[in-house]
Amino acid sequence: xxxxxxxxxxxxxxxxxxxxxxxxxxxxxxxxxxxxxxxxxxxxxxxxxxxxxxxxxxxxxxxxxxxxxxxxxxxxxxxxxxxxxxxxxxxxxxxxxxxxxxxxxxxxxxxxxxxxxxxxxxxxxxxxxxxxxxxxxxxxxxxxxxxxxxxxxxxxxxxxxxxxxxxxxxxxxxxxxxxxxxxxxxxxxxxxxxxxxxxxxxxxxxxxxxxxxxxxxxxxxxxxxxxxxxxxxxxxxxxxxxxxxxxxxxxxxxxxxxxxxxxxxxxxxxxxxxxxxxxxxxxxxxxxxxxxxxxxxxxxxxxxxxxxxxxxxxxxxxxxxxxxxxxxxxxxxxxxxxxxxxxxxxxxxxxxxxxxxxxxxxxxxxxxxxxxxxxxxxxxxxxxxxxxxxxxxxxxxxxxxxxxxxxxxxxxxxxxxxxxxxxxxxxxxxxxxxxxxxxxxxxxxxxxxxxxxxxxxxxxxxxxxxxxxxxxxxxxxxxxxxxxxxxxxxxxxxxxxxxxxxxxxxxxxxxxxxxxxxxxxxxxxxxxxxxxxxxxxxxxxxxxxxxxxxxxxxxxxxxxxxxxxxxxxxxxxxxxxxxxxxxxxxxxxxxxxxxxxxxxxxxxxxxxxxxxxxxxxxxxxxxxxxxxxxxxxxxxxxxxxxxxxxxxxxxxxxxxxxxxxxxxxxxxxxxxxxxxxxxxxxxxxxxxxxxxxxxxxxxxxxxxxxxxxxxxxxxxxxxxxxxxxxxxxxxxxxxxxxxxxxxxx
Numbered sequence: 001x002x003x004x005x006x007x008x009x010x011x012x013x014x015x016x017x018x019x020x021x022x023x024x025x026x027x028x029x030x031x032x033x034x035x036x037x038x039x040x041x042x043x044x045x046x047x048x049x050x051x052x053x054x055x056x057x058x059x060x061x062x063x064x065x066x067x068x069x070x071x072x073x074x075x076x077x078x079x080x081x082x083x084x085x086x087x088x089x090x091x092x093x094x095x096x097x098x099x100x101x102x103x104x105x106x107x108x109x110x111x112x113x114x115x116x117x118x119x120x121x122x123x124x125x126x127x128x129x130x131x132x133x134x135x136x137x138x139x140x141x142x143x144x145x146x147x148x149x150x151x152x153x154x155x156x157x158x159x160x161x162x163x164x165x166x167x168x169x170x171x172x173x174x175x176x177x178x179x180x181x182x183x184x185x186x187x188x189x190x191x192x193x194x195x196x197x198x199x200x201x202x203x204x205x206x207x208x209x210x211x212x213x214x215x216x217x218x219x220x221x222x223x224x225x226x227x228x229x230x231x232x233x234x235x236x237x238x239x240x241x242x243x244x245x246x247x248x249x250x251x252x253x254x255x256x257x258x259x260x261x262x263x264x265x266x267x268x269x270x271x272x273x274x275x276x277x278x279x280x281x282x283x284x285x286x287x288x289x290x291x292x293x294x295x296x297x298x299x300x301x302x303x304x305x306x307x308x309x310x311x312x313x314x315x316x317x318x319x320x321x322x323x324x325x326x327x328x329x330x331x332x333x334x335x336x337x338x339x340x341x342x343x344x345x346x347x348x349x350x351x352x353x354x355x356x357x358x359x360x361x362x363x364x365x366x367x368x369x370x371x372x373x374x375x376x377x378x379x380x381x382x383x384x385x386x387x388x389x390x391x392x393x394x395x396x397x398x399x400x401x402x403x404x405x406x407x408x409x410x411x412x413x414x415x416x417x418x419x420x421x422x423x424x425x426x427x428x429x430x431x432x433x434x435x436x437x438x439x440x441x442x443x444x445x446x447x448x449x450x451x452x453x454x455x456x457x458x459x460x461x462x463x464x465x466x467x468x469x470x471x472x473x474x475x476x477x478x479x480x481x482x483x484x485x486x487x488x489x490x491x492x493x494x495x496x497x498x499x500x501x502x503x504x505x506x507x508x509x510x511x512x513x514x515x516x517x518x519x520x521x522x523x524x525x526x527x528x529x530x531x532x533x534x535x536x537x538x539x540x541x542x543x544x545x546x547x548x549x550x551x552x553x554x555x556x557x558x559x560x561x562x563x564x565x566x567x568x569x570x571x572x573x574x575x576x577x578x579x580x581x582x583x584x585x586x587x588x589x590x591x592x593x594x595x596x597x598x599x600x601x602x603x604x605x606x607x608x609x610x611x612x613x614x615x616x617x618x619x620x621x622x623x624x625x626x627x628x629x630x631x632x633x634x635x636x637x638x639x640x641x642x643x644x645x646x647x648x649x650x651x652x653x654x655x656x657x658x659x660x661x662x663x664x665x666x667x668x669x670x671x672x673x674x675x676x677x678x679x680x681x682x683x684x685x686x687x688x689x690x691x692x693x694x695x696x697x698x699x700x701x702x703x704x705x706x707x708x709x710x711x712x713x714x715x716x717x718x719x720x721x722x723x724x725x726x727x728x729x730x731x732x733x734x735x736x737x738x739x740x741x742x743x744x745x
Contacts, residue, residue: 014486014493018640022498023241023478032241036198036273038211043200044073046262046272047125048255049115049132050281051107054141054347054669058105058114058134065131066117071124074266075132076116078102082264085229088254089317092226094158095219097350098318099254100282101227101261107136108317109349110670111281113255116262118270141347141669145290145311148344153314156341157323157358164329164395167336169294172305176296178376184293184365185736187661188313189286191354192676193473195243196276197283199259202269207234208260213242215250216510217469217503223252224260240501242473247353249473250512253283280662280674284352287313287322289361293369295334301377303388306334308366310341315350319343322351323358327366327716329395330444330604332388337395347669353512355652356712359445360719364656364737367441367720372733380423381724382413382440389442393602400602404632404697405442408608411693412630413440416610425731434614437729443607443631443717445514447699447708449594452509454523456489456531456588460578462560463495466527470500470508470520475711476641477516483637484521484705488528490557506589514605514709517637519592521705526590532557534586539577546570597701605708607631607695609650609717612688613725620741624654624686624722630693631713635706639694642710646692649714654688655681656715657722658738 026032051058066075081102088099100112107114115132119125142148153162173179200211208230214220217237225232242249259272274283294307308328314320325339354360374384386409391402413419421438422428428436454468466485472478477500486493499505509519536555539547539562547555547562547570555562563571578585612626627650636642659680663672673679692714699706719737726744727733734743 014483015637017483017638019479019483019638020640021476021479022482023472034195034241034243035200035211035213035239036271038200040200040202040269043269043271044118044120044266045122045125046116046118046259046270047129048113048258048272048278049117049129049134050278051110051112051114052670053107053136053138054110054143056107056136056138058107059137060135061115061132063132066128069124069128069131071120072117072128073120074118075128076102076118076262076265078104082261084227086226088227095251096223097251097320097352099257101254101257109281109315109347110668111278113258113282116258116272118262118266143346143664143666143669145288145313145344148346150311150342150344153319153321153341153343156321157326160323160326162341163339165338166395169305169307169336169338172336173294173296176304177299179294179296180369180372180376181292181294182369182372182735184291184368186289186361186364187737188288189354189660190280190662190679191246191248191284192679192681193244193246193248196274196279197249197253197255198273199256200269200271201260201263203263206230210235210237212237212239212256213245213249214239214252215245215471215473215512218507219510220252221503227257235503237503238501239471242471245473245511246355247357247512248284250353250510255282276676277674280671281349284350284354285662286354286357286361287351289322289324291324291362291365293365295369295373297373297377301379301384301387303332303334305336306332308339312341313344313346313351315348316345318350320351322361324362324365326358327362327444330393331390331442332370333390333394356445356715359712360656360715363441363716364719364723367717368723368735371724371727382409382418385409385442396602398600398602400604401606401632401697401699404695405606407695408606408630408632411695412608412610412628415691415693416628418610425728430614435617435729437613437615437725437727439611439721439724439728441609441717441720441724443609443629443713445605445709445713445716447518447603447605447634447702448513448515449592449703450509450515450519451593452519452523453506453589453591454520454527455506456485456524456527457585458489458531458535458574459585460575460583462573462575463497464489464491465497466524467499467505468508468520468524469503469505470516471511472500473511475645476638477511480517480637480641481520481524485524485528488525489532491560514711514713518703518705518707518709521707522592522703523590525704526592527588529588530590531586531588534588535574535577536562538581539572542580544580545572545577547572601701603702605631605633605710605713607713607717609653609721611718611721611725613722613729615726615729615744620744622658622726622739622741624658624688626689627718628691628693629714629717630695631710632695632697633710633713634697634699634702634708636694637707642694643692645710646714647690649712650690650718651682651687652715653718654686654722656719656737659686661738
């Protein structure tokens with residue numbers, strides 16, 4: 001479906017054009033069906049009853065009261081749940097996390113599911129869940145970074161070592177002309193995608209049909225297959241549209257599996273949708289951190305040492321350790337560098353990947369400390385960064401595109417007007433007498449690649465069909481990936497039947513790590529190349545073709561034709577080649593994955609964010625009024641979509657710096673603001689003036705398309721830039737985020 005106007009820019013290419021979203025009309029007219037929009041015949045509703053304590057056991061459920069409620073069909077508890085083939089606490093890789101599937105009466109965190117009520121209507125299921133009226137044997141919960149003994153985790157993130165050191169940090173600090181030590185704290189944050197986790201599950205024997213938001217269809221298939229002891233090929237998942245994910249839908253969530261179990265229990269389709277408060281617990285979050293940084297510099301302002309220590313939290317029953325110190329491995333050229341991670345076990349749900357995991361929390365602290373060091377040296381903070389940014393990746397010594405970061409600093413500073421910034425804080429006021437501050441933060445995110453496969457079919461009609469189990473969670477994959485397909489096949493985007501979002505398509509990998517466009521796009525490129533090669537073989541080996549004798553490498557696809565590279569007057573339409581060969585189509589297959597270049601080069605997207613804030617000198621009220629971000633992220637597929645992603649990242653940085661935090665009751669372990677009224681995120685009135693500059697970059701090593709991710713990098717510079725701007729406005733350095741007015745007064 002196309003929604004382009006007749007005046008769109010083409011220039012003979014699909015890649016690089018600011019096309020509007022292919023799925024835009026469907027979304028704004030209500031035609032895009034999300035998981036919970038599906039209602040198969042005979043469908044029942046499942047509603048979870050969740051724990052009101054954080055630690056202990058469920059002593060009693062009033063199952064009889066719930067079952068006697070009109071419309072209630074069944075109540076699923078630990079006593080009658082369907083048997084599973086694999087225990088939900090079993091793990092087989094770094095992307096498998098333990099699930100709460102009513103395996104016993106233990107409570108490990110607040111909002112843990114303790115039962116599911118299944119009924120003919122949503123209202124009956126909701127009322128039945130309330131009638132269960134659980135009673136508990138509660139135990140004192142451990143909540144907060146100081147409530148448990150720290151331990152050294154076996155790994156952080158998805159398998160990185162907890163500790164890293166190169167050079168002698170203590171010697172570097174001892175030899176420094178100046179040193180600083182600063183401790184920054186970031187709070188727990190919870191994914192709050194517009195679409196909650198949901199599932200509509202239908203069993204037919206051992207075949208399972210699912211409507212379910214998922215950032216990784218094949219991964220979800222594999223996990224479900226293992227839990228239920230069925231073949232992954234017997235599981236069909238539809239997930240064409242996601243209303244946001246931010247990492248929380250990367251792995252299948254426990255409540256979704258409970259919906260599948262409920263459908264098996266009653267032998268009818270079941271829909272289970274989480275309420276907003278229920279999402280504060282069983283589907284992941286960003287863990288709180290306390291980060292202590294020690295920096296040393298020589299007389300010339302060059303870093304001599306950087307030490308970054310992180311204390312964070314995981315659950316009592318599983319491990320995910322926020323890798324905050326990892327960002328210090330990639331940016332600043334300290335000859336001695338050390339990072340260390342320690343964790344405590346808390347009575348919360350397991351933390352998981354949340355937009356820019358590690359980089360978001362780590363950069364907020366690192367960029368604040370870098371500013372403090374610049375202040376101690378009496379240097380402009382941008383000049384200090386330019387003095388110390390790395391030409392090669394500090395942790396590995398591998399070269400990366402340092403020129404791109406230099407361009408981001410230069411273009412961002414020029415657009416922002418940085419040269420007018422006074423060095424001392426508290427020197428600027430606006431027309432209303434509010435204090436004005438300017439800050440800068442460096443942005444970075446690794447350019448990752450995962451595994452994916454794709455299929456491309458060229459038809460005798462002159463059209464094409466491209467299929468990949470890719471995911472669009474709002475970032476524009478429907479459009480950007482179709483643009484890649486159109487470019488590589490030499491067709492107009494309107495001539496391509498582009499399919500994504502179901503598990504019966506080739507494995508599109510996971511939409512995460514800012515790697516989806518690069519990964520899925522490279523698989524599409526390979527599939528298209530295979531299809532074009534087959535078509536070229538038909539033409540160049542046929543003496544009746546004007547392309548005869550050119551060889552596969554001697555032609556290019558353009559405008560629905562193959563054209564000789566050495567003589568563009570000689571060409572032939574796809575339709576003519578297939579028609580003469582009596583072929584209805586040719587089918588190409590392609591795959592993508594990390595290549596050997598990653599052993600030689602460090603691969604990152606880079607950026608610089610410049611922020612302006614105003615602060616009321618009497619009340620301490622803070623407003624972010626202007627952000628300018630300059631980012632270098634390789635080849636840009638669609639600048640309109642890329643700017644949208646940068647804007648979203650910078651707005652998230654505003655949220656990180658000024659608004660967002662989960663407040664936990666230390667007595668009960670329950671979240672006190674598990675809703676979108678009290679869990680603050682920016683609204684329109686909070687969003688500053690935004691400008692995103694797309695810095696041109698060509699990286700020949702990162703992947704065959706030259707693409708780097710853009711979804712997460714905007715977060716990484718923005719929070720630090722805002723915190724630094726607050727210092728420049730007030731002269732007060734706030735190290736506990738979010739920065740609220742009480743911390744300034």
